[in-house]
Structures are given as C-alpha cells and as structure tokens.
Amino acid sequence: MRVAFLGLGSMGRAIAAKLLRADHNVVVWNRSAGPIEALCSAGATVAPSPTGLFDGDAVISMLSDDVAVRAVVMQEGFLPREGARAVHVNMATVSPGLTRELKAIHDTCGVSYVSAPVFGRAEIAAAGRLHILAAGPASAIDKVQPLFDAMGQRTWRLGEDPAQASIVKIAGNFIVSCAIEAISEAVALVRGNGVIASDFVEILTGTIFDTPIFRTYGRLVAAQDFVPAGFRLALGLKDVRLMLSAGDASAVPLPFASVLRDVFLEAVAAGDAELDWSAVSRVAARRAGLHSDVLDKKTVVSS
Amino acid sequence: MRVAFLGLGSMGRAIAAKLLRADHNVVVWNRSAGPIEALCSAGATVAPSPTGLFDGDAVISMLSDDVAVRAVVMQEGFLPREGARAVHVNMATVSPGLTRELKAIHDTCGVSYVSAPVFGRAEIAAAGRLHILAAGPASAIDKVQPLFDAMGQRTWRLGEDPAQASIVKIAGNFIVSCAIEAISEAVALVRGNGVIASDFVEILTGTIFDTPIFRTYGRLVAAQDFVPAGFRLALGLKDVRLMLSAGDASAVPLPFASVLRDVFLEAVAAGDAELDWSAVSRVAARRAGLHSDVLDKKTVVSS
C-alpha cells in the first residue's frame, strides 16, 4: 500500500520501519530532518511538507500531543478539499475532545478518519508487537488492516466513534500511572519501616504481582534507575492531564488522577521532568523524609 | 509435629486441614463450635480453651484482627510463664504496632514469636499454594518450616523483626486495593464516554494487564458481581486502616491510601460493607452519575 507517514519520534520511526519491511510504499515527513535519513536508506521517500499527502491509500500520523496534531492537521493544504481515497489514521494519544473536532473536520472534507492509539513502547513497536486500539468507519479500518497487521500483534476494534479509542488508551495509561504511584507509596512505607525496597519488590513480583508492568516499574523504583527515560515523566504528566480533562468533560470525578496530577507536578517542580516517569517515586520518598539516593543490598531469601 | 491451631475462619480451616493431611498432629480451638467438627472428623482434637496450648511444637493463630488477637493472646493463661518449646506463629494481618507489642510480651515470657501473614485467599490455602511472609528468630522459623511447607508454595524469610512481615503484607494488600480503585475510576470514565465496561476490561487484560489480579477484579467490576464476597469490603477497609496507621506511625504520607479510606467509608455508608470489596467501584460510578445497575453487552472484537 502507499502510505504517507508523519511524526518520526521513537514510536513513529519504529512503526514506519516495520511498514517498509512489510514492503509498503512509505513517504515520510517530519519536523526535524534527523530521523528521515535512516528511513530513506530503508526505502522511504521524503515529502517536502505535510500538505498534499492524501493521494495514496493512507496517511498515518504519530505526533506528540494535541498541540502538534492540531498544528499539522489544521494547516492550510493538509486535508484535501475534494475528499480523498486515503484514510487518515491518527495513532497519537490525544484528547477525546480534539478527536471529536478532528472527526467533524474530516467529515466535512470527505476524508475517513480512524483513531488508532497503541499500547506498547518503542521496543514493542520495533518488534511488531503493538496492541492497536482502532475506532472509526468499519470500511476504513478494513482498508488499513494490512498496515496494522504489519506493525502490531493485535487490533482491537472499538466501533465507529474515534473518540472511544482515545478514551480507552487514556484510561489504560492512567492505570499504569496508578500502579507506579501505588508501588511508590508502598515502597516508601516499607523503607520507612526498615524493609529493603528491592526485597519488597522481589516478594511482590514473586507472588501476587508477577506481571511485566509490576516487574518493570518495581525494579525501576527500587533501583532508582531513571536514566535514560523509557517514557519521560513530562509525557506521563501530559497523559494525566488528558485523563483529568476527559473526566472533566464527562463529569467523572477521578480522585486517583487528581493525586497523580499533584505528584507529577511536584516531580516537575523538583526538576525531574526529563527522567523516566517512575521517578515520581522520589516524591513519596521525599515526603516521608527518606533519602532517595541510598540503595540497600537485597537480603530476602525464599524457599 | 504437634500443633495447636486457633482461629478457624475460612483461612484457618483451610490451613488446618492441609496440616492434618500432611500428618501433623493438630489440636484446634475456635470461638464458635461449627468449624471444629469437620476438622475433628479429619483427625484434629479439640482444646477446651485457648490457654495452656504451648506444650507442643507450635501454636498457630489465624485470628481476624488486632482486637481478636489482643483478646486471645493477652488473656491470663495463654502464654506460659516459664517459657516453652513451642513457637507461636501468628498468621493474622495485624498492625506493626501490635506486632511489636506481641514480640515484647513473648520475649518476656521466653516464647519465640514468628509473624507469618500470607498472600492468598481461602481457595489458595486449600490448594497449599499460599505465599508465606515469615519474620522472627531464624531458629524458630527453621523449626516450623515443615508446617509452612505443608500449607504454602513458598516461604519468604524477612529477617528477625516480626513487624517487617506485617508491613510487607499490609503494603501488598494496599497495592491490590489501589488496582481495584484504578480500575473503578477508569471504568467510570470509559462508561461515561460510551464504552462498554466489559469491553474495556477485555482489552486491558488482553494487552498490558494480562494478570490474575486485573483479570479477577476487572471482571467483578465490569459484571458488578459482588455477592458472595470473596473478600468482604469491611475487611478491605480494615486493611486500608492498617496501611494508614502504619504510615502515621512512621511519618509516611500516603495520598492513595487516603483516597481509598474515603472511598471505602462512602461504600460502607451506602450499605455495601458485606459485599465483595470490588464493590467500591460503585462509588466511582455513583459519583459520576452512572447507573451502576445497568449491564451492557460486550461489543469489542479483536483480530
């Protein structure tokens, strides 16, 4: 298929590379030139601007946030005036509100709009193991399904309303944030009572929480291993904001999300925005007067 | 080994039965007579009172809370005055504060005290698959290890200080409560935006949260299946109180635990104390004005 691809951050690069490897014809555009070269040597061609890309089968955008998506999509010339065969697949995590706006604008232009955020980080994308949450016109999703098959292990079809894919993505990310905060508070409590953090995490993940998310974040929190960031704390705060704003728009109180907001802001105020988002655990430790730079040796044994 | 066993709630019964099946010699005592009969027909003998039980190899207590433990252990005649060969293994989830008190009293009497709370519900105990968190004198734990082997899949040895086993157990339960609340808020948000709860849970547990705890509680929350209670909401509140009181005693702020406290109290005020603790999800739904009695049909498909 002929695909135009916008947004070559770590996720976008990995996905575009999978499409090329699956022999799709990929035209790329990105605000900075760096990421483009590697993809060109893998067979991509370059678009000079993000306008006029709708003459292939699909336009895929993987931009960083509401502001970036709005800037690109709403600029003159991005959407064709007379409709297009190409489906626009937006894979960014954006607000349900913006998703609704985008759907309306695409409807006006006669372009099919599919919201398709994903679960999985860059290394998962590189392995073609993403979970894709797709919502939009069934025929449009059918059409781009070969692209989804090239990049993900599974596509979850959530119906015709693109906003619902955004909501599910945001709510899923929220639960991950909650897991990190829960681990952080629990670790602060056990450390404040003389238990070694890594012992506690080993017990947790060896018993009731034997699962990748708890293994990953438990280890990062216990080892205080926040650099390089797998997912930046500043982006974690962005996702908390999306959750709160979705709750606000639909009158759903979210007390855990409210706590997360204040914890993430405190981490940003402490200068940790560029660390891995598991660094929010430093907030719970600092509040309890624990010196977060002390690492202790593991002592637990099990039989 | 010769074992005296106190506290025949659902957990105590299951554990005592495993000990009998492993050919240990078990004397039981319980406040109500009912549970005793079944164990007697399985080979247990009956103690007329909880006093004078320390002439065997171990006394195991599995009572419901601080108040019950305090009432039994501190009564005249429970602890021998002249020391004893028998180790006291307390498997209840009690506060670190009470644990420290109990250790001091046992030290005075010359009795070894082991704190050994467990991860696992009654059906896990019946299968001999508990995880046991043991802390106390190493020689005492060595001595009762055959009993732990009969009832659990693994024993985690947490050192000499019995309070540390209590802390780890309380912190682990806290993370489970957080998972339930996180699911509840996420479900309220997606429902408030038109997504079917069971679809959302299916996606979550099919992707990033493919783990027993999220499968179990996700299903209960989506299906609003709160009777019979696997674990009563009132006991969940008890555990939240233990978490907060441990945080208070060690000056560790716990904002998620504070949110949980208010959510559990609201559930109790609404009359849901005897439901399964996943019924706290009704709080998030009600706050959002969602009718929690409406169940929707699943619609998501994946490929």
Place this chain on the structure above:
Amino acid sequence: MRVAFLGLGSMGRAIAAKLLRADHNVVVWNRSAGPIEALCSAGATVAPSPTGLFDGDAVISMLSDDVAVRAVVMQEGFLPREGARAVHVNMATVSPGLTRELKAIHDTCGVSYVSAPVFGRAEIAAAGRLHILAAGPASAIDKVQPLFDAMGQRTWRLGEDPAQASIVKIAGNFIVSCAIEAISEAVALVRGNGVIASDFVEILTGTIFDTPIFRTYGRLVAAQDFVPAGFRLALGLKDVRLMLSAGDASAVPLPFASVLRDVFLEAVAAGDAELDWSAVSRVAARRAGLHSDVLDKKTVVSS
C-alpha cells in the same frame, strides 16, 4: 470620562450603572439586548458592535470567561491597529495564561492593558463597594482611577504585570471555595453524630468564625438554601479549573484544589450545576449517607 462597556451580566450591569450615576459618559455593548434597555434609560448609549470602541478614554470589559473574552477581543476590528488613547480594563476573572496573551497582543497594537478583577458579588457592585485588584502600566491605572473610584471602595495596585491581578483573584476565590468545602465536611460529620447543622453553624459563627463569608455560607449549607444561586456552582467549577490550570502552568501542586475539582464535578454529575455553589455541600452529605433534604430544628442555647 468617555467609557465603552462590554458585558452586561449581573456584575457588568451593576458596574455600568454606577459609572452612569457618577456622570461618566457610557457606551454599552452586549451579546443579548435585554440588559441594554435599562441602562439606556439611565443615560447610556448603545454600540452596534464590539468593534471600534477605542476612541474614548477607556474600554471596560466584564465578560464571563476565557472563551468569551477571547472571542470578543481577538475578533477583527476590536483592537485598533494604530494604537489608541483609550485604556482597556478587563475586569473578568480569566486565566493568567490568557492575561499574558492579551497583554502581548495589546502591546503589539499600542493599547494599554489593565487587568482589574474584583472581589464582591452583584449586590456589592450595586453599592459601589467592590474591591478592585488592578495590575498594568501605572499611568494607565492612574488614568482610569476615577472609574474605579466610582465603582469600588478600594483599589489594590499590584504592579505592572496584569497576570498578577488574575492570580490574586483566582487564589482568593479558591480560599472561599475551600471554606465552603470545609464547612460542608464539618457539617456532614456533626450531622452524622446527631448534632443539628444550624446549631453547629451558629456556634462557629458566634465564636471563632464570626465573619461574613462563614456566616453566609454556613447559613446556606445548614438551611440547604441553594435557589436562587448567588453564584452558580458551574461558575465555581470554572474558578477551580482556573486555579488548577494556574498551578499546572507554574508547577504548584494544589491538593485542596484537586479535591474541590472532584467534589464540584460530582455535584455537576448530580444535576446541581445551576444551584448556588454552596450546594457542593450536598456531595459531602450524600457520601456520608445523610439525607440532605431533612432540615432540623435548632436546639442550641448559649449564655
């Protein structure tokens, strides 16, 4: 002085009337025609549109929120291209972010911009007893001081940066919201323990909280007297959002504001958006399982 006045809600009407009574020359504009007539019979003239108003001494705008202000100010023709003698005095409570944007735009056009939100409700404005929080160029504030003198009891000059007046106004409103929530929780507690709400409020305001805000809101909460709204709950939520967004922009965690957000959203979900904002007290009562429609007879006596 010659003044153009935009925004004739209850506050705008009261202020414009005071200016007329002080013999200022007032041109009014409003989206709906209703409020205009009364002011015309008091001597105002009518502008056909909000463009081209900068040929007098001042333009005063008292619009409802960021969206309304943005819509009027940023439309073609509102701001003169070649600068103007008239000062723009924005009396609305808007976000510091929008205030900074507006200042920049006015600077570009060569128009002096003064931010001047007020403390006081419509009846206070009608009495000319407002407190005015003014920030902007000193010479511009000097120029419009006669207008402030006509409408308020006191002008507080907060320096050159208009955003600081917005911040102080937002932070002040936040403290009022906190007082309402504190009263609401306290009343729920005492009612849950058999104390009559109005007795409690009488004691509070007869002892340590003998102050108008506690008298006003204590009475409304105890009497559950929410109609007509002195200040609509929906506007209270707007102010909480302004507080949170100001905190977000400057990395200041605000846990009380986060609680307020969830309480106000719950009130909106319950259908109370158009009641007086003291109706958030119904949230605390409902969470505690108290029937908020039961009013009790006062019983306390003092000597």
Place this chain on the structure above:
Amino acid sequence: MRVAFLGLGSMGRAIAAKLLRADHNVVVWNRSAGPIEALCSAGATVAPSPTGLFDGDAVISMLSDDVAVRAVVMQEGFLPREGARAVHVNMATVSPGLTRELKAIHDTCGVSYVSAPVFGRAEIAAAGRLHILAAGPASAIDKVQPLFDAMGQRTWRLGEDPAQASIVKIAGNFIVSCAIEAISEAVALVRGNGVIASDFVEILTGTIFDTPIFRTYGRLVAAQDFVPAGFRLALGLKDVRLMLSAGDASAVPLPFASVLRDVFLEAVAAGDAELDWSAVSRVAARRAGLHSDVLDKKTVVSS
C-alpha cells in the same frame, strides 16, 4: 465553690488562675511540679495524687489527649465507688469514642460527667474570654455554670450527650486547619507567579477575609514566623487524627481531612513537629520548589 483541678499545661494554668481570682477554692494536681508553685502562691492547695478528689463540688480535668485522660480517669481510686456530689468536667479535646466510654463509666459510678472543650488559646483563657462547649446532664451543667462564667465569655449548651461537645470542638478545629492549608496553597500559587506573600495576605485580610483567624495565620504563613509555637504542629496532627477517627466511626468521608493528614505527616517527617502548626505551609512551598526561607518586601499599595 470547691474545685479539684487536674492538668496544668498552659491552658489549665490559665483557667485555674481565673477560678482562683473569682474566689473559688481550688485544689490542684499535675504530673510535673513546676506549674503548681505559681498557683499555690495565688491561693491553690495541692493534692498529692489524682485519687480521692470527688469530695468537693467539681473536678475539672484539662489533660492533653486521649491517652492522658484514659491514664488518669481509669486508674484505681480516681472515680469514687459510691457516687459523689462533685461533677466531673472534662475540658480536654478527646475523641467522641473515649467520651462515650467515659460517660458509661461515670454512669456506673454514679458521677455526673460533663464534656466541656473550649475554643480559645491560652491568652484567651487568661483573659476569661473562652467559648465553652458544654454537653452533659442539664443539672450538672447548671451546677458548674459559675465556674464557666469565671473562665469564659460564653457557654454553649449542646444537650445531654457529652460526645456532641467533642464532635463540635473537633469539627471547629478542623475548619481552622483547612483555613491554614487553603492559605498555604494560595500563597504557594501566588509566590510561584511572582506575587509577594505578604501583599497577598494584606489584600485577603483587607477584603473578603477580614477576620482574626485569617489575619493571624495569614501573617504567620507570609512571615514564616513559626517559633515560638502558639499551637504546636504535633497537636494539630493530633486534632486531624481525631477528625478522621470520628469520621471513620460514623462513616463520614472527609477528603479535606485526608489531605491535611498527609500534609501534617510530611511536616513531621521534615522535622517541623515542634513549630507552630502554620508551619504546614512549608509543605506546599517545598512541593512547589519554592525556597521557603526567602522573605520578600511588601509592595502592594491601595487607595
């Protein structure tokens, strides 16, 4: 009247001195000897122990907390076995739960029990300006009214149930704590946006919060003037605990009290337990990354 007085902390001393000045006959007892001497030179006599004090008209106790009250009242010999003419007036702020226990024990012994906590700090007591919240048998309150008249400006009679006086006192203190936290968050926000703290407080207390509590705590927070403590932060935490425990016992969720708990614990973890309780404002400042040791010069002017 003949009065026995127990508990000579700063409040107790001031009240006992007022009783002596009003020519009552006062016997004092205290755990430490220091405060006794000054009162003896003012005419008091000394009791050798807190037992056997019920042969006069009243026994007044002003002890620090639940633990101290329990220790004194429940010791052998404090309450007479055969009833007594003397009324026991407990002026300490204790939990409603303990109050109910105490009432039951006094009933058994045939002694009248009046709960009479007060609003007012030591300097208010010294001026005889306390507000007294009295609940208990009407005849018993009638009897001790001359004592209340000697120490307070007003007695608020709350009916026959002593627990209700405790509840009202606890709920009142809670609102004061909320005011301090609200000021603290507002000050953090305005400081984070370049507004001088003392300017903000001057505006607040010159406009909508012109009241002693806001003047006092606004000044302390802005000036960071926490030594000596007018009321110790550790005691503030004690009161927050009483509020939460009263809410727990009656199933009343209290989200503001939950926030206060975590803020006070964080202050204690930071080593501020012995400062004035307005030092909890350092928590909001630190979370926002503000250096709380920088004091700024006032700049606001008003006209």
